[in-house]
Amino acid sequence: MAERQKIALIAHDKMKDEMAAFARRHQTYLAGWQIVATGTTGGRVQEACPTLDVIRMKSGPLGGDQQIGAMIAQEEVAMLIFFVDPLTPMPHDVDVKALMRLAILYDTPMALNRATADRLLPVIAE
Numbered sequence: 001m002a003e004r005q006k007i008a009l010i011a012h013d014k015m016k017d018e019m020a021a022f023a024r025r026h027q028t029y030l031a032g033w034q035i036v037a038t039g040t041t042g043g044r045v046q047e048a049c050p051t052l053d054v055i056r057m058k059s060g061p062l063g064g065d066q067q068i069g070a071m072i073a074q075e076e077v078a079m080l081i082f083f084v085d086p087l088t089p090m091p092h093d094v095d096v097k098a099l100m101r102l103a104i105l106y107d108t109p110m111a112l113n114r115a116t117a118d119r120l121l122p123v124i125a126e
């Protein structure tokens with residue numbers, strides 16, 4: 001079984017500022033982990049924290065959520081941090097749901113908002 005050496009970061013469009021601020025705030029915890037992110041989120045995180053090792057997948061609506069779901073199914077992901085926009089309907093809603101289902105199935109710690117992510121990341125990443 002592959003070791004869970006990745007932390008996955010995903011944020012919907014209206015949540016990207018919050019994700020960039022989150023990554024900056026927790027940069028010391030994230031350093032040393034392989035960060036995987038959907039395309040646009042990864043770009044924002046890399047810009048906010050140039051020293052982090054960020055691997056960018058496709059953008060969410062183009063399959064990025066599914067790519068990260070596959071990593072979860074391979075048991076490579078130690079934690080999923082997904083800042084979901086609860087107010088905007090999205091064309092790839094089924095992909096979002098599938099990603100969350102895999103995180104539940106593979107018992108992957110998953111933070112869907114800032115309050116949870118702030119508390120959980122230090123415990124998992126230290």
Ligand SMILES: O=C(CO)COP(=O)(O)O
Pocket residue numbers: 010011012013037038039040041042058059060061064065092096
């Ligand atoms: O849509 C997303 C997650 O469902 C995020 O994708 P981007 O990071 O490419 O915007």
